[in-house]
Amino acid sequence: MARRDYYNVLGVKKTASPDDIKRAFRALALKYHPDRNPEDVDAEQRFREIAEAWEVLGDPEKRSMYDRLGPFYKPDGKPPTPDELKDFVTDTLGNLFGRNPRNQPGADIKVSHRVTFSQVATGDETVVEVARQVRCGRCDGSGAAADGGKKTCENCNGSGKGSGRLLRARCSRCAGMGYVVIKKCQTCSGEGRHGSNDRLKVKIPKGVATGQKLKVRGKGHDGLGDGVPGDLLVLVDVDEHPIFRRRGEDLICDLPLPYSLAVLGGSVAVPTLVGHTEIQVPPGTAQGKTLRLSGKGLPAAKGRRVGDLHFKVVIDLPKNLDAKQRAALQSYSESLHAEQHPASAAFARALATHIAESASSDSEPPA
Numbered sequence: 001m002a003r004r005d006y007y008n009v010l011g012v013k014k015t016a017s018p019d020d021i022k023r024a025f026r027a028l029a030l031k032y033h034p035d036r037n038p039e040d041v042d043a044e045q046r047f048r049e050i051a052e053a054w055e056v057l058g059d060p061e062k063r064s065m066y067d068r069l070g071p072f073y074k075p076d077g078k079p080p081t082p083d084e085l086k087d088f089v090t091d092t093l094g095n096l097f098g099r100n101p102r103n104q105p106g107a108d109i110k111v112s113h114r115v116t117f118s119q120v121a122t123g124d125e126t127v128v129e130v131a132r133q134v135r136c137g138r139c140d141g142s143g144a145a146a147d148g149g150k151k152t153c154e155n156c157n158g159s160g161k162g163s164g165r166l167l168r169a170r171c172s173r174c175a176g177m178g179y180v181v182i183k184k185c186q187t188c189s190g191e192g193r194h195g196s197n198d199r200l201k202v203k204i205p206k207g208v209a210t211g212q213k214l215k216v217r218g219k220g221h222d223g224l225g226d227g228v229p230g231d232l233l234v235l236v237d238v239d240e241h242p243i244f245r246r247r248g249e250d251l252i253c254d255l256p257l258p259y260s261l262a263v264l265g266g267s268v269a270v271p272t273l274v275g276h277t278e279i280q281v282p283p284g285t286a287q288g289k290t291l292r293l294s295g296k297g298l299p300a301a302k303g304r305r306v307g308d309l310h311f312k313v314v315i316d317l318p319k320n321l322d323a324k325q326r327a328a329l330q331s332y333s334e335s336l337h338a339e340q341h342p343a344s345a346a347f348a349r350a351l352a353t354h355i356a357e358s359a360s361s362d363s364e365p366p367a
C-alpha cells in the first residue's frame, strides 16, 4: 500500500503545532470512527489512514524522522491490524478528553417539581427526592469484594498497559485497571454502583417560571469507574395562583367594582402577594381600565427589577333590584343630562345623521 502524505491525511501544514495536529486528528477520528460509520468501507479506510498519520505525527520523535525520510518512512514495516488501530485511537481519544473511554459518565436525571407563587416571589430552598445510581462505598466503585475480591492482572502485571507496538493502549484483559475482579462486592453485585433514594436540596431562585430547568451539577447518576457523574435537572412547574395571573414579572388581577363605586370613586381593599392594601379608584372609572400598583409584582430572575401588580376593572352591575331600588335608579336616571353621558350623546348624534342620510338616498325603504 502506498503511504499517503500524513500531513495531507490530517489536513494540516508541515509547520503545524502539536496542538493543531491533535485537534485535527481528534475531529477527523471522531468523524470517521467505525462506531459512527458502521459498514462504511470508505470511512473505515479513511479512519485507518487518520490513525496511522496520528501515530506518527502525534509522536515528536517519529514525526521528526518522518519529516526527514518522507514517504520512505516506515515505523516497523508492518501495518497495524484494524483492532489495534481502533484500540489505539479509542484510547488516545479518551486521553484527549481526559477520561478513560471504558469508564462511563453518569446519566443526567430529570425530575419535575411544583413551585408555589410565594417561592417564586422570594426564592427558596426545597428538597427533591431522586432515585439515583450512586458509587458503591463498600468497594469504592471497583465492584470487587473487600476481602480478596481482586487480584493483579496477569496480562499486564498490574500496569494496565497493553503490550506490543501500541504501547499506549490499555490492557485488554483488565481494561486498564491493572486488576481483575474474582469475587464480586455484595453490596453492588459487582456493578460498582447501586440504587439509592436521595433527598437532595435544590435552590429555587426568585422569579423562576414554568418550564425552566434548574441544574444541580453532579447530582445525576454517578459514573462508572472514573466517569464523571451526571447532573440533576429539575423542571419547574409553577402552581396557578387562585387570584393572580402571571405575565412575566407582572401580576394581573380582575377587580370587580360595583357600578356606583366606579361612578363615584373611592378606596377599595385589594390583595397583594404577601397581604393586602387599599387602592384609590378615581371617579368615573370605566370597565377594562387598569389600576396599577408599581413594584408589587414578581421579582425578575436576573437583576433587581420587580414587576407591577395590575388590577383590571370589571364593572359589577347590580342584580335583582327591588321596587324601591328600581324607582330610585329610575329617578336618578331621569335627572341626568345628555352631556353627563358624553359617549352616548355622541353616538346618538351619529345615529341621527345616519338616519337622515339613509332617508335622503332612499336606498332602503323603512320596514
Ligand SMILES: [Zn+2]
Pocket (backbone or CB within 6 Å): 136, 137, 138, 139, 140, 141, 142, 143, 144, 185, 186, 187, 188, 189, 190, 191, 192, 193
Ligand atoms: Zn460494591
Ligand SMILES: [Zn+2]
Pocket (backbone or CB within 6 Å): 153, 154, 155, 156, 157, 158, 159, 160, 161, 171, 172, 173, 174, 175, 176, 177, 178, 179
Ligand atoms: Zn491488565
